[in-house]
Amino acid sequence: xxxxxxxxxxxxxxxxxxxxxxxxxxxxxxxxxxxxxxxxxxxxxxxxxxxxxxxxxxxxxxxxxxxxxxxxxxxxxxxxxxxxxxxxxxxxxxxxxxxxxxxxxxxxxxxxxxxxxxxxxxxxxxxxxxxxxxxxxxxxxxxxxxxxxxxxxxxxxxxxxxxxxxxxxxxxxxxxxxxxxxxxxxxxxxxxxxxxxxxxxxxxxxxxxxxxxxxxxxxxxxxxxxxxxxxxxxxxxxxxxxxxxxxxxxxxxxxxxxxxxxxxxxxxxxxxxxxxxxxxxxxxxxxxxxxxxxxxxxxxxxxxxxxxxxxxxxxxxxxxxxxxxxxxxxxxxxxxxxxxxxxxxxxxxxxxxxxxxxxxxxxxxxxxxxxxxxxxxxxxxxxxxxxxxxxxxxxxxxxxxxxxxxxxxxxxxxxxxxxxxxxxxxxxxxxxxxxxxxxxxxxxxx
Amino acid sequence: xxxxxxxxxxxxxxxxxxxxxxxxxxxxxxxxxxxxxxxxxxxxxxxxxxxxxxxxxxxxxxxxxxxxxxxxxxxxxxxxxxxxxxxxxxxxxxxxxxxxxxxxxxxxxxxxxxxxxxxxxxxxxxxxxxxxxxxxxxxxxxxxxxxxxxxxxxxxxxxxxxxxxxxxxxxxxxxxxxxxxxxxxxxxxxxxxxxxxxxxxxxxxxxxxxxxxxxxxxxxxxxxxxxxxxxxxxxxxxxxxxxxxxxxxxxxxxxxxxxxxxxxxxxxxxxxxxxxxxxxxxxxxxxxxxxxxxxxxxxxxxxxxxxxxxxxxxxxxxxxxxxxxxxxxxxxxxxxxxxxxxxxxxxxxxxxxxxxxx
Numbered sequence: 061x062x063x064x065x066x067x068x069x070x071x072x073x074x075x076x077x078x079x080x081x082x083x084x085x086x087x088x089x090x091x092x093x094x095x096x097x098x099x100x101x102x103x104x105x106x107x108x109x110x111x112x113x114x115x116x117x118x119x120x121x122x123x124x125x126x127x128x129x130x131x132x133x134x135x136x137x138x139x140x141x142x143x144x145x146x147x148x149x150x151x152x153x154x155x156x157x158x159x160x161x162x163x164x165x166x167x168x169x170x171x172x173x174x175x176x177x178x179x180x181x182x183x184x185x186x187x188x189x190x191x192x193x194x195x196x197x198x199x200x201x202x203x204x205x206x207x208x209x210x211x212x213x214x215x216x217x218x219x220x221x222x223x224x225x226x227x228x229x230x231x232x233x234x235x236x237x238x239x240x241x242x243x244x245x246x247x248x249x250x251x252x253x254x255x256x257x258x259x260x261x262x263x264x265x266x267x268x269x270x271x272x273x274x275x276x277x278x279x280x281x282x283x284x285x286x287x288x289x290x291x292x293x294x295x296x297x298x299x300x301x302x303x304x305x306x307x308x309x310x311x312x313x314x315x316x317x318x319x320x321x322x323x324x325x326x327x328x329x330x331x332x333x334x335x336x337x338x339x340x341x342x343x344x345x346x347x348x349x350x351x352x353x354x355x356x357x358x359x360x361x362x363x364x365x366x367x368x369x370x371x372x373x374x375x376x377x378x379x380x381x382x383x384x385x386x387x388x389x390x391x392x393x394x395x396x397x398x399x400x401x402x403x404x405x406x407x408x409x410x411x412x413x414x415x416x417x418x419x420x421x422x423x424x425x426x427x428x429x430x431x432x433x434x435x436x437x438x439x440x441x442x443x444x445x446x447x448x449x450x451x452x453x454x455x456x457x458x459x460x461x462x463x464x465x466x467x468x469x470x471x472x473x474x475x476x477x478x479x480x481x482x483x484x485x486x487x488x489x490x491x492x493x494x495x496x497x498x499x500x501x502x503x504x505x506x
Numbered sequence: 507x508x509x510x511x512x513x514x515x516x517x518x519x520x521x522x523x524x525x526x527x528x529x530x531x532x533x534x535x536x537x538x539x540x541x542x543x544x545x546x547x548x549x550x551x552x553x554x555x556x557x558x559x560x561x562x563x564x565x566x567x568x569x570x571x572x573x574x575x576x577x578x579x580x581x582x583x584x585x586x587x588x589x590x591x592x593x594x595x596x597x598x599x600x601x602x603x604x605x606x607x608x609x610x611x612x613x614x615x616x617x618x619x620x621x622x623x624x625x626x627x628x629x630x631x632x633x634x635x636x637x638x639x640x641x642x643x644x645x646x647x648x649x650x651x652x653x654x655x656x657x658x659x660x661x662x663x664x665x666x667x668x669x670x671x672x673x674x675x676x677x678x679x680x681x682x683x684x685x686x687x688x689x690x691x692x693x694x695x696x697x698x699x700x701x702x703x704x705x706x707x708x709x710x711x712x713x714x715x716x717x718x719x720x721x722x723x724x725x726x727x728x729x730x731x732x733x734x735x736x737x738x739x740x741x742x743x744x745x746x747x748x749x750x751x752x753x754x755x756x757x758x759x760x761x762x763x764x765x766x767x768x769x770x771x772x773x774x775x776x777x778x779x780x781x782x783x784x785x786x787x788x789x790x791x792x793x794x795x796x797x798x799x800x801x802x803x804x805x806x807x808x809x810x811x812x813x814x815x816x817x818x819x820x821x822x823x824x825x826x827x828x829x830x831x832x833x834x835x836x837x838x839x840x841x842x843x844x845x846x847x848x849x850x851x852x853x854x855x856x857x858x859x860x861x862x863x864x
Contacts, residue, residue: 065568065610067632067648071617077629082636088666092641092659094650139665 068096075100084110084135107131114138114151116158123205124177144181145201148320153201156327159334160227167337168344168353171209171225179207179245187245191252193266193284196314198327208244211274223274228333228506229342229353230273231378233396233459234443238273238382239352240280240506255279259297270326278382280305287314287324291505293384303381305329305505332504347457355506356398356459364495370408371418371449371477371492374400377499380461391463395499397471399442400457401492403449408479415479415486419448422476427462427499429469435462442475446482464499472496523550524562527571532562535578542581544620566618573608573615580624602631606647609635 070078079087079101087110091101108131111117120134121127123141128134142150164172184200187193195203209227223239230238243251251269255261270289271280281290281302288311290302306325314324336342337353341362345354355378357363363376377397384393401420408415423442427435447456462471473494480486521537523546540556541547549563550556556563565574583589583597602609609628616624636644641659645652 065607065614066650067610067636067644068650070610070613070629070632071625073622074613074617074625074629074632077626078633078636081630081633085666086637086639088662089639089641090636090644091662092654093644095653097650098654098658136665143665 066096068094068100072100076103076106079106080109084114102132104130104132107135111135111138114147115154142201142204144317145197146317146320146322149198149201149322153198153205153327156202156331156334157205159338160330163334163337164227168351170351171227171353174209174211174225174241175227176207176210176244178205179203183207183245187249187268190249191268192264193268194315195284196282196287196324196326197317197322198314198324199270199282199287202326202330203245206242208242208247210244211241224350224352226273226353228271229355230278231355231380231396231398231459232347233461236380236383236396236461237275238278239275240271240273240278242271243269251279255281259300261300273382276382282324282326287311287326289325289329291381293381293386295385295387296382299387301386303384303386303505306332307503329504329506333506345457354398356396362498362500364497366493366495367404368492369410369477369490370404370406370451371475372402372404373475373492373494374455375471375494375497377471377497379499379501379505381505383461390465393464393467393501394461395464395469396459396461397497397499398457398459399494400455401447401449401475402453402455403451405452407451408449408477410479410487410490413487417448417450417481418477418479419482420446420475420477421482421489423473424476425471425473425494427464427469427471429464429466434465434469448481449477462499467501469499470496471499523556524559525556525574526562526564527569527574528565528567529570531571532559533571533574534559536582538585539578539581542585542621543577544622546619566615568611568618569615570611573611576608576612577615577619577621577624581621584623598627602627606632606635610648 068075079090082090084107087101087106091098108120111120111131111134114135115138117131117134119127120129120131122134122137128137138150139147161172161175181204184195184203188195209225211223211225223241226239226241228240228242230240232238248268248270251272252267255267255269256263256265261267266284267281267290268284269279270282272278277292277296279292279296281292282288283290288308289305291305293301293303295301304325306328310328311324313319313322316322339359341357341359342353342355343358344351345356357376357378358374363374365372365374367373375397377395380394380396386392403418406414408418420442422438422440424438425435426433427437443458443460445458447458449456471494474491475494476489477492478485478487478489522534523537523540524532524534525540525546526532541550545566546556546563555561569577580601584594589597604612609632613625613628613632616628635647639647644650
């Protein structure tokens with residue numbers, strides 16, 4: 061009499077294939093079927109696969125990095141630690157942080173070191189009690205992984221270096237220096253209270269401060285009710301004016317514990333930031349001896365490049381929300397732009413002759429709002445300087461800004477250079493093109 | 507001519523391999539088809555068997571003639587190099603359409619013949635069958651024994667599932683365990699040292715089923731009072747937040763800016779009411795896994811009783827679930843947040859106090 065071949069007797073290879081295809085949740089259900097299947101589902105190589113697929117873990121550890129006794133134990137610890145959240149959202153939030161941290165570990169480890177370890181449920185609860193808000197689910201999870209950034213305390217000149225480690229980064233032009241940090245819960249509470257006190261927000265408002273710059277008052281607010289993120293404009297102190305940072309249509313189900321559709325502005329914002337860093341759209345820049353994440357784009361189409369007679373000019377703009385003034389129709393928005401110029405190794409070549417240096421004399425800008433020219437200016441120097449370029453040197457970089465009445469526009473222009481030096485010109489002046497670069501209020505505002 | 511001579515060569519000049527299944531019957535199979543099976547291939551190359559009827563290759567036990575037929579069909583198709591990937595895929599899809607029992611037999615047989623592509627194909631088909639089924643459904647489909655205790659069945663599902671029934675049952679276990687312990691303590695005069703039994707449920711089971719009378723396993727002292735106090739604190743804090751929150755919801759959502767509204771949104775009524783429902787859900791799961799780290803310090807006989815009770819409850823639950831859901835849903839909207847009490851209560855009141863979760 062032949063005994064029926066049961067599911068539990070198919071052989072290790074077959075069972076492994078079946079269970080790996082089923083995934084962790086179904087495997088757990090299979091482990092509740094019978095004693096033999098419970099044994100088959102306990103194989104750690106299976107759980108190693110699940111840990112890798114769900115959490116990108118290659119060693120067994122819990123969510124705080126402590127080693128676990130096996131992959132199965134590790135998986136269980138993770139599920140226990142986040143049992144109150146929809147698992148797909150947990151995986152997504154982890155991937156968001158992992159992307160940021162991977163980039164940081166390669167390009168800017170000093171910032172990675174500022175990331176604080178995850179907040180506990182009771183830390184989050186404290187925030188909610190003190191500020192009388194309920195955090196959207198994705199934001200809660202973001203804090204569970206990392207409680208903002210550590211910022212070295214003010215006082216000394218070394219502070220200035222410390223305050224350039226904002227994970228969101230920033231820009232500087234004239235005396236406007238911005239570098240945005242993600243705030244830890246303790247500072248979210250303090251910052252929000254200050255805003256309520258000094259800016260006259262209602263004590264029952266659902267806005268909390270989640271990110272801020274050290275110097276200039278650039279503040280990001282999360283609305284806990286609808287899950288949207290806002291940044292204060294120049295009218296913040298007087299009118300509480302803010303600009304939304306993430307397309308509204310993308311925000312959904314921020315307080316819904318069921319399903320896997322939840323996304324709030326914080327999550328979307330950080331995902332977008334991670335994407336821009338990963339794709340090299342924005343990079344770490346060095347000014348003086350200070351490195352920071354610069355929000356001026358480095359690649360087309362937002363950054364233009366042109367080479368004329370051996371002089372290369374790259375140009376791009378960044379939207380500056382904290383200096384916007386939505387009530388002023390002529391100067392509603394402000395854009396900062398960064399111009400980087402250099403002389404290619406071949407030197408300055410005009411009509412077949414090569415020169416080993418050239419110097420800037422004049423600038424000419426044409427600024428458009430939408431397609432209409434609103435400004436056509438000529439002037440001497442750039443920010444009061446006459447950069448002298450030699451082949452193969454680092455780029456000469458300067459920043460300036462321009463107001464704009466519309467959310468879309470462009471800048472193009474040219475520089476007049478002389479070969480040799482202004483004090484000792486070796487030939488006729490020539491024009492170097494600055495290719496058109498866009499001024500565009502982005503969908504994601506940083 | 508004796509039968510020991512080399513294989514009779516057919517007019518087409520084909521070679522054949524002889525295979526024998528455990529029932530004794532012998533089959534003749536085209537060489538290229540048989541060689542497609544690694545196990546057969548190895549037998550032929552290493553031992554020289556299979557070239558005649560007397561020296562037929564003995565196939566593993568799990569390969570009966572019917573299944574062998576299927577396997578050879580598979581091999582016959584796939585060993586032809588001319589088929590396109592699309593054709594192979596279509597063949598595979600049709601091939602695995604068979605009942606579950608046969609699929610299991612086929613998988614097992616393919617596994618014993620080390621025919622990995624077929625194992626892969628049939629395993630995936632089986633996975634598709636198992637996907638999304640509950641443990642009971644899986645047991646039914648594959649006629650598997652129901653040999654785990656009720657608690658063993660629920661434990662792994664604790665953190666994985668969204669099914670409110672499972673959570674309910676786990677909670678019930680936790681409650682019952684606590685009750686029983688309290689009852690035990692009242693009986694017990696010396697309560698000085700509260701011992702913790704950290705044996706796994708499996709150990710306990712073997713104990714019940716006639717293992718050693720002496721209690722083995724590690725016993726350590728643990729401060730149980732601390733656990734209880736922590737739970738009380740949690741309850742209080744969650745209560746107070748819930749209460750505050752309700753007040754907040756009733757208050758008009760106050761926008762902080764009176765100026766330009768273009769980019770700022772004011773929360774609507776519908777959103778706030780949604781919040782009310784889900785707020786409760788955030789806190790009760792926390793209660794749940796605090797309960798779950800209660801130590802197992804119960805008389806095994808009581809444990810069996812507990813198992814039986816819960817099984818009973820589970821059955822009742824499964825039978826009138828749809829009605830219960832209606833009840834709970836209608837209760838949920840009216841109920842305010844009520845702290846959970848620990849005294850043994852009947853299932854009815856438990857439902858109502860949990861009603862707010864839905």
